[in-house]
Amino acid sequence: MLVSSSKITRAREMVTKTEEKQLNQLEIQVDNGGGGTWEYLCLVRNLKLRRSEKVLKHGSSILNDPRKRSALGPYEWTLNEQVAIAAMDCQCLGVAQSCIKALQKKFPGSKRVGRLEALLLEAKGLWGEAEEAYASLLEDNPLDQAIHKRRVAISKALGKPSIAIELLNKYLELFMADHDAWRELAELYLSLQMYKQAAFCYEELILSQPTVPLYHLAYAEVLYTIGGVENIISARKYYAATVDLTGGKNTRALLGICLCASAIAQLSKGRNKEDKDATAAPELHSLAAAAVEKEYKQKAPDKLQLISSALRILKT
Amino acid sequence: MNLGFLVGFFGVLILSHAAYSTIQYRGLLKIMEEEFSRPPINVILELIIGLALCMWAALTFPGKFLSIHPDSDENRAVSLPDNSDFMIFNHRGRLFPPEIEMKF
Numbered sequence: 001m002l003v004s005s006s007k008i009t010r011a012r013e014m015v016t017k018t019e020e021k022q023l024n025q026l027e028i029q030v031d032n033g034g035g036g037t038w039e040y041l042c043l044v045r046n047l048k049l050r051r052s053e054k055v056l057k058h059g060s061s062i063l064n065d066p067r068k069r070s071a072l073g074p075y076e077w078t079l080n081e082q083v084a085i086a087a088m089d090c091q092c093l094g095v096a097q098s099c100i101k102a103l104q105k106k107f108p109g110s111k112r113v114g115r116l117e118a119l120l121l122e123a124k125g126l127w128g129e130a131e132e133a134y135a136s137l138l139e140d141n142p143l144d145q146a147i148h149k150r151r152v153a154i155s156k157a158l159g160k161p162s163i164a165i166e167l168l169n170k171y172l173e174l175f176m177a178d179h180d181a182w183r184e185l186a187e188l189y190l191s192l193q194m195y196k197q198a199a200f201c202y203e204e205l206i207l208s209q210p211t212v213p214l215y216h217l218a219y220a221e222v223l224y225t226i227g228g229v230e231n232i233i234s235a236r237k238y239y240a241a242t243v244d245l246t247g248g249k250n251t252r253a254l255l256g257i258c259l260c261a262s263a264i265a266q267l268s269k270g271r272n273k274e275d276k277d278a279t280a281a282p283e284l285h286s287l288a289a290a291a292v293e294k295e296y297k298q299k300a301p302d303k304l305q306l307i308s309s310a311l312r313i314l315k316t
Numbered sequence: 317m318n319l320g321f322l323v324g325f326f327g328v329l330i331l332s333h334a335a336y337s338t339i340q341y342r343g344l345l346k347i348m349e350e351e352f353s354r355p356p357i358n359v360i361l362e363l364i365i366g367l368a369l370c371m372w373a374a375l376t377f378p379g380k381f382l383s384i385h386p387d388s389d390e391n392r393a394v395s396l397p398d399n400s401d402f403m404i405f406n407h408r409g410r411l412f413p414p415e416i417e418m419k420f
Contacts, residue, residue, distance in 0.1 A: 013396075013397075014393040014394075014395070014396055014397070015393070015394050015395045015396070015397065016390065016391050016392065016393060016394060017389060017390055017391070017392055017394050018390045018391070019394075020394045020395070047397055048397035048398065048400055049397060049398055050398040050400055050403065053414060056414065056416060057414065057416065060416050060418065063418075064417075064418065064419045085400075087416070088405055089403065089405060089409075090409065090410075090413055090414055091405070091409070091410035091411075091413040092413050092414065092416050094418065095416050095418050098418045099418075122404075122405060123405040125406065146401065149401045149402055150401075152402060153401075153402045153403065153404050156402065156404055157404040157405070157406050180399050180401050180402070181401075183396070183399055184399055184401075184402045211386060212393060212396075213392075213393050214393055214395070214396050244387070245386070245387055245392075245393070246387055246392045246393060247385075247387035247388060247389065247392050249389065249392055250392075
């Protein structure tokens with residue numbers, strides 16, 4: 001097992017197409033019994049993906065084999081942590097307990113292991129004890145970001161999104177640069193249908209990271225949902241920005257442009273001709289429709305007729 | 317890879333030979349007390365050949381070049397990382413735990 005060749009890829013803000021391809025390849029290879037388990041686990045950890053079942057299955061197979069476990073060297077403990085969290089996600093609490101016990105033996109009195117124990121309490125459903133554990137951990141280090149985020153997650157799990165939003169807002173006053181937190185806040189607002197506030201969160205994300213196209217896409221979708229001609233015109237701009245940043249391969253953004261164009265045409269029916277011409281963008285619309293049809297011809301040719309007729313209806 | 321390496325090696329050899337000839341030529345001119353304007357034609361030809369060989373080797377030896385465009389087909393963003401800092405565990409999947417046994 002090649003542990004020394006673990007190409008530790010840098011953790012990125014988004015998952016690129018090559019990384020996705022590599023991940024799928026490794027997943028198929030590992031599932032069919034070929035090697036590359038450790039590379040797969042490293043890749044999942046670096047891309048911060050949530051593949052708990054696979055991580056649990058393959059990680060525990062490495063940990064159960066004492067030869068493979070010792071071949072890992074110092075990375076054994078990172079693997080223990082990864083498998084513990086995956087086990088909690090799959091509700092295999094015995095596995096999680098044994099991993100945490102091993103970590104406790106190796107690193108007694110560690111804050112990181114303390115966080116894992118509190119996480120285990122959360123997974124068991126003992127919310128009160130988990131809150132107390134986090135409160136005591138916060139006493140020692142009141143500026144620990146992960147613990148603040150876990151408290152938000154507890155409120156979310158208890159089905160109290162308004163409390164979660166309050167806690168998250170307080171957290172963001174301190175740590176304004178935390179993109180994951182802004183994303184989470186946007187999703188919480190969306191779940192409560194507070195679209196204007198969600199739009200604000202996505203604006204913050206776009207300001208701090210303008211090269212990630214998926215934030216532009218999410219912002220465009222929120223604007224389209226809010227409705228009104230001005231918002232839909234802005235939504236069309238952001239869909240176009242997404243198309244630009246992904247090299248035209250994001251089908252959702254292309255369809256978004258077509259939908260925006262048809263919505264603008266419908267909403268501006270009462271206006272006079274000059275206004276309508278200023279807001280319409282016929283070349284953009286037809287180019288986007290052509291690109292969508294090309295994508296469908298390549299990837300799903302049996303659905304091509306369906307999408308062509310839908311696009312034709314949108315154009316009228 | 318080997319061909320690129322060999323070609324590069326020869327290119328560097330030719331360049332160093334051209335440098336040596338130029339130094340010798342300058343020494344000769346110093347003896348004849350003439351001015352040094354440019355190296356002789358054959359050295360210039362050698363220099364051009366050495367340049368061509370080294371450039372070809374530099375482009376072929378390192379292997380495949382990676383794309384740097386952020387919107388190229390390999391580098392485009394496909395998805396965001398799953399927000400695991402806020403992950404919650406009381407989802408429907410907790411009713412179907414897989415059968416894993418731990419031996420340690």
